[in-house]
Amino acid sequence: MSTRTPMLGRFRLGYVAPAALLVAGLLYTPFLWTAYLSLTRYDGLAPPEWTGPRNFVKLLDxxxxxxxxxxxxxxxxxxxxxxxxxxxxxxxxxxxxxxxxxxxxxxxxxxxxxxxxxxxxxxxxxxxxxxxxxxxxxxxxxxxxxxxxxxxxxxxxxxxxxxxxxxxxxxxxxxxxxxxxxxxxxxxxxxxxxxxxxxxxxxxxxxxxxxxxxxxxxxxxxxxxxxxxxxxxxxxxxxxxxxxxxxxxxxxxxxxxxxxxxxxxxxxxxxxxxxxxxxxx
CATH class of the missing domain: 1.10.3720.10 (MetI-like)
Incomplete structure (x- = not known):
């Protein structure tokens, strides 16, 4: 028991990492993609065209x-x-x-x-x-x-x-x-x-x-x-x-x-x- 516990503690991050990476990917990938699109001109058909903060300036007006x-x-x-x-x-x-x-x-x-x-x-x-x-x-x-x-x-x-x-x-x-x-x-x-x-x-x-x-x-x-x-x-x-x-x-x-x-x-x-x-x- 005493030899197994340190081993489990040493590799505990390895057990959690796959699930944590999956959840992080599902949560943050869509947000990062949305943040990127907010800096572009994109109609859903043609490739996104980089415009910088233009959309946020438009928001203010x-x-x-x-x-x-x-x-x-x-x-x-x-x-x-x-x-x-x-x-x-x-x-x-x-x-x-x-x-x-x-x-x-x-x-x-x-x-x-x-x-x-x-x-x-x-x-x-x-x-x-x-x-x-x-x-x-x-x-x-x-x-x-x-x-x-x-x-x-x-x-x-x-x-x-x-x-x-x-x-x-x-x-x-x-x-x-x-x-x-x-x-x-x-x-x-x-x-x-x-x-x-x-x-x-x-x-x-x-x-x-x-x-x-x-x-x-x-x-x-x-x-x-x-x-x-x-x-x-x-x-x-x-x-x-x-x-x-x-x-x-x-x-x-x-x-x-x-x-x-x-x-x-x-x-x-x-x-x-x-x-x-x-x-x-």
């Missing part, structure tokens, strides 16, 4: 990019406030209720739909002559004007994501030791004070995971926007992911679309890094 950034920020803020915030609220309010699991079931059902399916269900409802206008007795173009259309899609996104965030927070509540909560109740803490000073600090590790996942998902929002509005009317509801898709596969400008993809990757990575760094502190 593109008014549609500013709209995409604004809408993406709306998605980030809205996701933090609505699906995450409401998910935490539902989890806390239903946790101590008798039969609370049954109260959470209706919130979980929409999660079975994909983003594309969600768009197909809600697009006719929110259309100008849809059910929403008829029920509310109004004449509102929910998916026409900006930023109203982005807010409408955020509410649809909340309808889908609320259940899974609630479930994650319930798991966090169940993992909290009972002793600190019981001790706080004996000391007279209840309601908001119990949640603010006892439950919330104990849930911070899980909250960091939930918020981190929601942050990344909101930055790369694509499917629901594409199905419901295709970034329109015009380009007033585009996100960065939709802009990347339209420039690459609709306009066949692979170089410019790759530049948008690099920008989206950098923004997502930087936001994730800053958030995780703050959580570590």
């Amino acid at each position: 593109d008014p549609a990019l500013l709209t995409s950034i604004r809408n993406t920020l709306l998605w980030v803020i809205g996701t933090m406030v609505l699906p995450v915030g409401l998910g935490l609220l539902v989890a806390v309010l239903s946790y101590d209720l008798k039969g609370g699991a049954w109260y959470r079931v209706p919130f979980m059902l929409p999660y079975a739909l994909s983003g594309a399916g969600l768009g197909l269900v809600w697009s006719p409802i929110l259309s100008h002559d849809g059910i929403a206008n008829q029920l509310l007795g109004v004449d509102t173009a929910f998916l026409q004007d900006a930023p109203q259309n982005t807010l409408a899609m955020l509410l649809v996104w909340t309808w889908q994501q609320l259940g899974v965030n609630t479930l994650l927070f319930v798991v966090g509540l169940q993992s909290i030791p009972k002793e600190p909560i019981e001790a706080a109740r004996i000391d007279g803490a209840s309601g908001w004070r119990l949640f603010r000073y006892v439950i919330w600090p104990l849930m911070r590790p899980l909250t960091a995971v939930v918020v981190g996942l929601a942050l990344v998902a909101s930055l790369k929002t694509f499917d629901i926007v594409w199905v419901m509005t295709q970034g329109g009317p015009g380009r007033n509801s585009e996100t960065l992911a939709v802009t990347m898709y339209k420039e690459t596969f609709v306009a066949s400008d692979y170089g410019y679309g790759s530049a948008v993809a690099v920008l989206l990757t950098v923004v997502t990575g930087l936001a994730s890094y800053l958030y995780l760094r703050r959580q570590v502190r």
Whole structure:
């Protein structure tokens, strides 16, 4: 046993290296190729033509990019406030209720739909002559004007994501030791004070995971926007992911679309890094 252990330790990198190289290749090769294309003029047919940073200079002068950034920020803020915030609220309010699991079931059902399916269900409802206008007795173009259309899609996104965030927070509540909560109740803490000073600090590790996942998902929002509005009317509801898709596969400008993809990757990575760094502190 004593002679085999050093041998295993000596060659442990050799066991891990093939899998690590495979994963690194699958993850980084597409990004490096995209980064290269972002410095070229490429239509998908002729060989790429090197242009340097021209595509990134074009990004700075593109008014549609500013709209995409604004809408993406709306998605980030809205996701933090609505699906995450409401998910935490539902989890806390239903946790101590008798039969609370049954109260959470209706919130979980929409999660079975994909983003594309969600768009197909809600697009006719929110259309100008849809059910929403008829029920509310109004004449509102929910998916026409900006930023109203982005807010409408955020509410649809909340309808889908609320259940899974609630479930994650319930798991966090169940993992909290009972002793600190019981001790706080004996000391007279209840309601908001119990949640603010006892439950919330104990849930911070899980909250960091939930918020981190929601942050990344909101930055790369694509499917629901594409199905419901295709970034329109015009380009007033585009996100960065939709802009990347339209420039690459609709306009066949692979170089410019790759530049948008690099920008989206950098923004997502930087936001994730800053958030995780703050959580570590």
